[in-house]
Amino acid sequence: MTKQAVQFSKKRRTTYRFQKVKLCKKCNRYSVLKDEYCPACGSLFIGVETLGNSLSKRRLFTEVSWIILFVSIGVFFAPTRHTLYYSLIVGLIFCLTYIVLTFVFMKSEYFHELKKLLRVDLKKIKTGIWFDSDLAKEDVKAERLADGYDKLREIGDFIKSDAMKQSQVMVLNRIALRSDMELELEGLIPTSYDKHFVKYALEVLKINRTLMTKKCIVYFIRYRDAIVVDFGIDSLLSVACMTLRMKLYILEFSEFIEEYLDYFPKERVLRLYSIIYSNPDIEWGSLAEKTKRVVAMKYYYDPDFKPFMERKQVLTN
Amino acid sequence: MYSIVFTSLLVIILCWKTHKLITKKRVSGDFKGIDDELVIMVNEGEAID
Numbered sequence: 001m002t003k004q005a006v007q008f009s010k011k012r013r014t015t016y017r018f019q020k021v022k023l024c025k026k027c028n029r030y031s032v033l034k035d036e037y038c039p040a041c042g043s044l045f046i047g048v049e050t051l052g053n054s055l056s057k058r059r060l061f062t063e064v065s066w067i068i069l070f071v072s073i074g075v076f077f078a079p080t081r082h083t084l085y086y087s088l089i090v091g092l093i094f095c096l097t098y099i100v101l102t103f104v105f106m107k108s109e110y111f112h113e114l115k116k117l118l119r120v121d122l123k124k125i126k127t128g129i130w131f132d133s134d135l136a137k138e139d140v141k142a143e144r145l146a147d148g149y150d151k152l153r154e155i156g157d158f159i160k161s162d163a164m165k166q167s168q169v170m171v172l173n174r175i176a177l178r179s180d181m182e183l184e185l186e187g188l189i190p191t192s193y194d195k196h197f198v199k200y201a202l203e204v205l206k207i208n209r210t211l212m213t214k215k216c217i218v219y220f221i222r223y224r225d226a227i228v229v230d231f232g233i234d235s236l237l238s239v240a241c242m243t244l245r246m247k248l249y250i251l252e253f254s255e256f257i258e259e260y261l262d263y264f265p266k267e268r269v270l271r272l273y274s275i276i277y278s279n280p281d282i283e284w285g286s287l288a289e290k291t292k293r294v295v296a297m298k299y300y301y302d303p304d305f306k307p308f309m310e311r312k313q314v315l316t317n
Numbered sequence: 318m319y320s321i322v323f324t325s326l327l328v329i330i331l332c333w334k335t336h337k338l339i340t341k342k343r344v345s346g347d348f349k350g351i352d353d354e355l356v357i358m359v360n361e362g363e364a365i366d
């Protein structure tokens with residue numbers, strides 16, 4: 001199947017994920033997508049922060065109205081002129097203190113309202129995300145892969161299920177990936193073996209090695225048997241080669257590297273050899289021995305390894 | 318007498334309000350907490366795919 005060439009739009013970044021939640025007041029439906037206007041009715045979405053803010057303001061307004069009413073009643077029923085003036089002054093001081101107090105605690109009040117709103121409307125938020133997910137599926141079905149992935153990516157910030165990750169991976173596997181794309185790997189790692197994910201990961205790693213993180217390597221090691229069956233030994237070999245990216249990874253996955261070291265291309269062996277040689281204080285375990293053995297067997301007369309050999313001789317002398 | 322009752326009532330209201338605000342502040346948490354809680358909550362129950 002030919003892959004679709006697409007252009008991804010930039011991912012929307014907010015400090016917190018809940019800032020992406022918004023409501024269409026007309027449809028009474030929440031959404032976490034990028035759209036500014038509701039796709040169903042065309043109304044402007046209102047962000048959950050604005051909603052929390054207006055709720056706390058409305059609450060403050062109601063409270064202030066009640067206390068003003070209370071003070072007014074107190075002043076109205078004052079039996080003497082003297083008590084009336086007294087009640088008026090005390091009432092005014094009370095109102096002012098009340099307002100100042102509320103302003104001092106405005107932030108925590110806002111927190112409280114926001115939290116309450118998200119809790120109370122949780123079911124509605126979930127239904128909204130269902131609707132968003134359906135929109136994404138429609139896009140994918142209609143071959144609008146970039147739009148579909150864009151939506152799934154936004155939903156994926158909230159929904160951490162394997163099914164959601166697989167939906168994204170399936171779309172990505174139908175797209176011609178490029179290095180200028182903002183790709184994600186670690187966030188898409190499922191909790192069990194998924195052939196589609198491995199296919200995507202191997203494709204991504206050809207483009208951007210930096211996406212190969214510790215979690216990804218652990219995933220490949222955990223499901224190595226299934227991966228070899230589905231993608232051949234070369235796939236694991238390429239992952240093993242990529243673990244040489246960082247000293248920390250080499251130490252952490254030394255056994256895995258050792259297993260495939262015999263099949264490493266020369267350039268990778270050279271890299272490993274040079275790292276081990278320039279860090280003699282690090283406890284490399286049996287990996288150092290194995291690397292030296294491989295170099296001695298395969299590259300003893302190779303000019304690229306010569307500087308290390310000479311240094312070794314100097315050291316032993 | 319009226320002034321004492323009226324003032325006492327206002328002071329009680331003020332004390333009650335302060336207590337409520339302080340309690341709320343103590344349990345309100347931060348944005349990060351709200352964020353994590355929301356993600357946990359939407360992932361609970363029936364899964365969205």
Ligand SMILES: [Zn+2]
Pocket residue numbers: 024025026027028038039040041042043
């Ligand atoms: Zn709408």
